[in-house]
Amino acid sequence: MPPVRRFEDEFRTAVRVRGFSMETEKAYWMWTRQFILHHGKRHPREMGAGEVREFLEHLAVGRNVSASTQAQALNALSFLYKSVLGIELGDFSQFARAKRARKVPVVLGVEEIHALLKNLDGTALLMAQLLYGAGLRLMECVRLRVKDVDVSRGVITLQDTKGGHGRVTMLPVAVKGALQLQLAKAKKQWETDRAEGQPGVHLPDAHARKFPDADKSWPWFWLFPSPAVSLDPRSGLTRRHHVFEDSLQRAVKLAAQRAGIPKVVTPHVLRHSFATHLLENGTDIRTVQELLGHRDVATTMIYTHVMKVPGLGVRSPLD
Numbered sequence: 001m002p003p004v005r006r007f008e009d010e011f012r013t014a015v016r017v018r019g020f021s022m023e024t025e026k027a028y029w030m031w032t033r034q035f036i037l038h039h040g041k042r043h044p045r046e047m048g049a050g051e052v053r054e055f056l057e058h059l060a061v062g063r064n065v066s067a068s069t070q071a072q073a074l075n076a077l078s079f080l081y082k083s084v085l086g087i088e089l090g091d092f093s094q095f096a097r098a099k100r101a102r103k104v105p106v107v108l109g110v111e112e113i114h115a116l117l118k119n120l121d122g123t124a125l126l127m128a129q130l131l132y133g134a135g136l137r138l139m140e141c142v143r144l145r146v147k148d149v150d151v152s153r154g155v156i157t158l159q160d161t162k163g164g165h166g167r168v169t170m171l172p173v174a175v176k177g178a179l180q181l182q183l184a185k186a187k188k189q190w191e192t193d194r195a196e197g198q199p200g201v202h203l204p205d206a207h208a209r210k211f212p213d214a215d216k217s218w219p220w221f222w223l224f225p226s227p228a229v230s231l232d233p234r235s236g237l238t239r240r241h242h243v244f245e246d247s248l249q250r251a252v253k254l255a256a257q258r259a260g261i262p263k264v265v266t267p268h269v270l271r272h273s274f275a276t277h278l279l280e281n282g283t284d285i286r287t288v289q290e291l292l293g294h295r296d297v298a299t300t301m302i303y304t305h306v307m308k309v310p311g312l313g314v315r316s317p318l319d
Contacts, residue, residue, distance in 0.1 A: 007043075014084045016234065019204060023139075031076035044080060049092035052077050060098040067100035105272040107306045112261050113273060119255035123224060126178045127248050128255075130156075131270035133172030135291050138249070138267040142242050146186065147219035151176055158293070167293040182223065189240070190221045199239040202232060275303045 011032060015025045032044070035055050039047060059065045059073055081087045108116065113132060120128050127141050140158055148157050149171065159166045171179070200215025201222060207214060214220050222242040229240050248267055256265035263269070271292070278288050289300040 011080070011084050014079075018083070022234070027072060028076040028079055031073045032080050035073075035077060035080075045085060045087070048087075049089040052081075052089060053092045053095045057096045060096045065098055067098040070098040104305055105276075105302060106263055106265070106269045107276045107303075108261065108263065108265070108269060108273045110277065112259070112263075113270075115259035116252070116255050116261065116265065119258040120251060123182070123243065124248055124251035124255075126175060126182055127224065128252060128267070128270060129172065129175045129178070131267055132274050133175060134169045135271050135274040136169070137271060138245050141267075142224060142245050142248065144223040144242075145219065146183065146221050146223055149179065149183075149223060151179060151183075165293060165295070167290065169291050186221060186223055186225055187218065189225050190218055193240055198229065199235075199237045201240060202235070272303070272306075275300065276306055279303055280307050 008029065011029060012025060015028060020028075035052070036042065036044065038055050038058065039051050042051075055077070056070060056074060059070050065073075078089075081089050117125060117128060117132075130136050130141050130144075131138070134156055136156075136158070144156070148159070150157070151171065154171045154173065154176075156169050156171050157166065158169065194216060200213075200217075201220060203211075203215050203220060222240070224243040226241045226243050229238050231238050232241070245267075252265060252267050252270075256263070275288055275292055278291070279285065285297060285300055285304075288303070289297045292300060294300045
């Protein structure tokens, strides 16, 4: 096996041992490759803090990337040296930082939300209702499992979240009927998979080791299973994945166009609207912070800038 391939295998193994998501694995390897190519295909062992610093400055100055993109590259290279190569780079914090733009989130009005939902149906409608009604992120929604939804208590328990910190949010009463139908649909698919001897669903690595048969159990099955099986690139098994996020992205975009909404509407806009509408209706910002799963209330404060009635109730002099 060529040396480059061996290095990639070593890198991916280090990622998977730590239970990182597939998205993180792809992003970290992409930055590692770009780092290597930027320095003339030199092996990372032959480089150090100076080359890392120069690459990060190149991203900010030469390619004008955002602060979050530069931060992701920094995290990837820190992981590369510390966890894959076992090399301590020391302090390399003195490099040109990309400017962190303060973006105001796009928020839909209540009437626009109703218009958007009227132009959705089926699974896409239910998922959009959960994004707006429970404040879910796109990937949190598509990765929901049967065990995460407690219809009797009216709560959704999220474990596979951004940052790995679980949280509990409300289950909208308005979707309980549709959710029961979705559960019945998912159970029929689960029963078919078991009858056909299909491999079980993907599980978090630690849980898969501790409970090897849980992947075939009903509680761990996807709430929104994909209609077709696909190859799992990590295990090499052909099995059922959850529905792919791009299907919901396309459905929301098309629904916004049909509704005549003159804004760039993505699934995440529904989460922004959830937070903003709660604050406009008088919900305490700390409660909204917990429902969104923000570590710092300062992150939640961004929604006060797009509230219809700001915190101080300031009105335009024209009004």
